[in-house]
Amino acid sequence: MVNLTIDGKNISVPKGTMLLEAARSAGISIPSLCAHEAVSRSGACRLCVVEIKKGNRTKIVTSCLYGVEDGLVVDTKSERVLNVRRLVMELLLARCPESEVMQKLAKELGVEPQARFIADSDKGKCILCRSCVRVCEEIVGVSAIGFFARGSHKTVGTPYNEKSDACIGCGACAYVCPTGHIEMTSTGDKRKIWGRTFKMQACTKCGKFFAPVDQLKFISKKTGVPLSELTVCTECR
Ligand code: SF4
Ligand code: FES
Missing domain, CATH: 3.10.20.740 (Ubiquitin-like (UB roll))
Structure with missing residues (x-):
């Protein structure tokens, strides 16, 4: 100690x-x-x-x-x-x-916007902390997003801002983002993130849509567990 x-x-x-x-x-x-x-x-x-x-x-x-x-x-x-x-x-x-x-x-913290710093209007809510990039690389293991451009133009996103085939729609990046910069919406059987729409898997027991099919396929490939055994949500397991 x-x-x-x-x-x-x-x-x-x-x-x-x-x-x-x-x-x-x-x-x-x-x-x-x-x-x-x-x-x-x-x-x-x-x-x-x-x-x-x-x-x-x-x-x-x-x-x-x-x-x-x-x-x-x-x-x-x-x-x-x-x-x-x-x-x-x-x-x-x-x-x-x-x-x-x-x-x-x-x-x-008792801080007001200050005239001495010109407010950016083009950076969204990103503070370039890299948490999203790290979770995608270190925890999920797909490296679908990264930092692009340099200096004050640096932004986070998918390569060339195009739809990424590597992204599995897991939403881990949005989960760790401290500022809410990464937009993710989940409605019914669809999840939208990084410009792509992912089909969600319904739990075979309760019917709730709980994870993108691409994410489950990725887990199945990585772990060797058949996809058919990954279609029950964590609450019903
Ligand atoms: S999007 Fe969020 S998590 Fe990613 S670098 Fe910007 S502030 Fe950090
Ligand atoms: S530098 Fe410590 S929380 Fe951001």
Whole structure:
């Protein structure tokens, strides 16, 4: 176990725990956007900054990527932290002004849209955190989406923005996206995502449409389980 102090509280957590989780385990909330338990971390949003003190030295670190250390003194709400966090929030809000998630977070942090940052009108709600790309590559294993173009034109999507044959319609990307940028709709036996329409499988017991047929075919191919054995939803299994 590692012993440290966060906001004046003495905390003991397992070695390898990140400061974000250590704080949360002690009931201390730190705002975050891009840290999702399902995917490896990118440290992209920078909202989770905290101030750490080692000896006489202090520095700002991203708590979702910084592991706990014995004797560390952490401040999640110092003036310095709040200033950095507000600035980060202003930039995120300028990038995605129409994102409801961003508007809500900004309100909670007391941040208003600032005239000094010109608001983007063409980036949708994407903060380029890479969580969607990572889940598609690391967890699902199909790599149907990626980042394209460079600099301020960088966007996430399918290659050439065309319908991707690799996509199985699982929706994992939409699930991990912290801002709601990825549009997915499921109506009746159809699911729409990334410009494609997927046919949904009805559960052979309860009749509920529960997964795209392409996703079940992919699982069947990967695991060797016959497709006919994958047509019952998790609730009826
Ligand atoms: S679409 Fe969502 S998950 Fe993907 S990079 Fe953008 S904000 Fe992150
Ligand atoms: S949650 Fe830590 S950088 Fe985004």
